[in-house]
Amino acid sequence: MTEVDVRQRILAANEAAAAALRAGFRRDGTLVLNLISSPGSGKTTLLEATVARLKGRLKLAGIEGDIATERDAERLRRLGIPASQILTGGACHLDARQILGVLPAAGLGTPDILFIENVGNLICPTSYDLGEDFKVVALSVTEGDDKPFKYPAIFARAAVAVITKADLLPHVPFDLAAVREQISALNPAGHIVVLSAMSGDGMDAWCSLLEERLASKRAERA
């Protein structure tokens, strides 16, 4: 019997594809977000509200990952931004090779910000680097205030956590302070934004954060 030390990252192939994507996004000066949450937490609604606020100032584009239907890409196109739909056909996450595959023909141009909305799932997408600048995890207040400790991997890795549907806070037992503590235990450097896409509360802070991150990416590149 022969023993071979492999010492190789299991997702090395995905990470090589992600590195190629990241180099391209850096060259183009595109800020890229990988948006992850459970189904129904309001990712697409958040993007719609974000696009409505930023599209006059910035070029935006979206890549939507779903198991089925073009519905999410259509929602973004209706707001006048290019969007590409990736249908995973049952797979629970997007991987970097899928993004590399769709980009050439997606007609997204060279946007200032590219939103990649992952398949609705708090677990599997966490492991797959898509060449993004940072991951954003969305948690709606109706999902309950125990989720960060129940799904620690994504809350530990997402640079930004967005608490959505904050307009419903008076109606649900959601301990915001406890959620902040959980997130900061898992991710001391993480940033938390509390917002409601419906009422607009918190949207200015979210959009400012995106513009600041874009500016610092461009400044690093220069």
Added chain:
Amino acid sequence: MHELSIATSIYDACQATMRQHGGGRLEVVRVAVGELAALEPDLLRFAWDALLAASEDRGCALEVEWRPARQRCVACDEEKPRAPGSWLRLCPDCGEPLSLEGGDELEILQLSCTGPDEEEGGGT
């Protein structure tokens, strides 16, 4: 739910390594999986067995080394113990925020194989 795609990535990488070493039969593969890798070791082994069932490496064992994340208090300068699967919000001794270290391992450590010569006459 993505254990099968992780198992496939492990097998692809092992086969590439085997080709570099002249081929043979895969006997044991050892991987490290961190607590924050979003993977369940039992499901990973199940997916591995299913993936290899129809291959010439059928029966190859997948050994999973579990690597917990560590919560550390900077003020006390020590790691704080916690029950498996639970998390501390703050340092139980001084109440200061904790840092989180490790737990994101997802790595193939080692493989064991029988060389093509040793296999001759084996029939399977």
